[in-house]
Amino acid sequence: MQFMMFVVSDPAAEPYIPEQDNIAEWVAGTTASGTRITGDRLRPPAHATTVRVRHGKVLTRDGPFAESKEWIAGFDLLDCASLEQAIAIASRHPMARFGSIELRPFWPLDVEEDPRQREAREAGE
Template structure:
């Protein structure tokens, strides 16, 4: 089953260049491990929430606003699509992601292909 693994972090937390480099190395190690296991399908880091644009269509009117639609402390910073045997394996894969240590990893299953 495919899952969307959303990496959510508090963008107000500023990392030193050394901390950012260590985090990127840790994420790189996770990517290499999951690629080697054959569970990672696709993934990437996202630009900051300040670069986001939200789109809504209400009553035939197109509404465009800067920033995210959700007003939350944590914002989506990156994503991965993983393919696992079941939720148990998906949780195990997500729990190894470095983002789980300081942020939140949300797993969401894709609708099954018919």
């Protein structure tokens, strides 16, 4: 199973302590084990551009769409045998202490299938 792991800043989390930041060790270990496919940091929300199309016109806005104290600081793509394995890997990431980690399983796109039929099938309807 593939998971997108969002690394999220969280002002309510433990204070950041650089000496406890073991990100290099986490990246090396998960890459060597083959569970981390790729990942990187993201620039702060002030560097974001929001893109929308309304009435056929492309609209852009500097900064994030939502105003929030939390923001996505990075991402990693994981390939794990199960959600439990992904949780174990995410729990060792330093931002699990200094922020939060959100895991989302991939939902493969089949352009030939009606998404409503797929949702109903997966919901067991």
